[in-house]
Amino acid sequence: MVGSALVRKLQAEGYSNIIIRTSSELDLRNQAAVADFFAQERPDYVFLAAAKVGGILANNTYRAEFLYDNLLIESNIIHSAYQTEVKKLLFLGSSCIYPKMAPQPLKEEYLLSGYLEPTNEPYAIAKITGIKLCEAYRDQYGCDFISAMPTNLYGPNDNYDLNGSHVLPALIRKFHEAKVNDQPFVEVWGTGSPRREFLHADDLADACFFLMEHYNDELFVNVGTGEDVTIRELAELVKETVGFEGELRWNTEKPDGTPRKLMDVSRLHAMGWKHTTELKEGVERTYQDFLANEVLYVE
Numbered sequence: 043m044v045g046s047a048l049v050r051k052l053q054a055e056g057y058s059n060i061i062i063r064t065s066s067e068l069d070l071r072n073q074a075a076v077a078d079f080f081a082q083e084r085p086d087y088v089f090l091a092a093a094k095v096g097g098i099l100a101n102n103t104y105r106a107e108f109l110y111d112n113l114l115i116e117s118n119i120i121h122s123a124y125q126t127e128v129k130k131l132l133f134l135g136s137s138c139i140y141p142k143m144a145p146q147p148l149k150e151e152y153l154l155s156g157y158l159e160p161t162n163e164p165y166a167i168a169k170i171t172g173i174k175l176c177e178a179y180r181d182q183y184g185c186d187f188i189s190a191m192p193t194n195l196y197g198p199n200d201n202y203d204l205n206g207s208h209v210l211p212a213l214i215r216k217f218h219e220a221k222v223n224d225q226p227f228v229e230v231w232g233t234g235s236p237r238r239e240f241l242h243a244d245d246l247a248d249a250c251f252f253l254m255e256h257y258n259d260e261l262f263v264n265v266g267t268g269e270d271v272t273i274r275e276l277a278e279l280v281k282e283t284v285g286f287e288g289e290l291r292w293n294t295e296k297p298d299g300t301p302r303k304l305m306d307v308s309r310l311h312a313m314g315w316k317h318t319t320e321l322k323e324g325v326e327r328t329y330q331d332f333l334a335n336e337v338l339y340v341e
């Protein structure tokens with residue numbers, strides 16, 4: 043999802059010499075394969091969007107893979123970028139790097155000030171390591187490696203597998219299928235009270251491009267909208283967008299995860315960047331994209 047949004051952004055800006063690889067073409071966990079790729083292609087600018095990602099269930103189930111795969115991907119790419127003298131690298135992290143009980147909204151300096159949310163601790167530890175790798179290669183070798191921490195994302199090419207996906211694509215699929223199949227209710231996980239912030243992937247790509255052009259400092263930058271909603275409000279919005287008329291049923295056997303993770307985006311705003319897609323419009327566009335690509339998204 044993020045990779046394809048970055049490619050759309052770069053193409054819209056007139057770039058044609060974009061080097062991309064799918065995971066089946068290049069296994070980023072393979073150190074030798076990554077080193078060969080960098081030695082052959084010699085990219086100038088690297089957007090490190092690749093990661094093993096997923097929603098609350100996948101993070102909590104595949105804890106070893108979320109840690110191991112992400113550590114390998116980041117280490118291999120960041121080290122190869124250093125060795126081949128990449129001019130600039132942007133590493134993408136996640137808002138789950140912050141302590142579970144950190145004050146809200148989350149300021150960049152709250153990193154490592156408390157315990158993490160248990161359901162995604164392995165992923166968060168890997169992403170914190172990525173930030174620290176960028177900082178360490180900058181400190182020791184002078185590499186211009188920067189990091190951005192996006193909030194929860196959604197958009198075209200999202201993951202719609204209900205066991206692996208995040209909440210927003212999951213709800214689009216569940217409400218759509220319930221409407222089409224005339225089901226009386228949709229099951230939503232948890233209590234509905236956690237709050238989440240959502241950013242459209244095209245806005246993230248725009249912010250990444252902006253930071254690649256304008257930002258050169260060690261401290262990572264939060265990327266979000268600065269606004270959040272409860273999961274209950276999100277569910278109502280998706281229900282209305284899809285046009286489902288049945289009821290919501292809350293499955294409290296499923297975890298809530300962290301109670302809130304609202305980004306403080308004042309540093310990014312002060313630099314002159316702000317998102318353009320509001321949640322209501324973004325969900326509408328994403329539902330249209332889901333309808334157009336349902337056969338691809340739902341196997």
Ligand code: GDP
Pocket residue numbers: 096097098099138162194207208209210212213229230231232236238273296297298299300
């Ligand atoms: P998180 O932000 O890392 O917690 O990841 P998710 O996007 O997977 O979950 C966000 C919140 O939405 C959690 O409180 C979930 O319990 C809740 N949620 C409600 N229904 C669903 C669903 O169908 N799928 C997912 N992934 N989360 C859901």
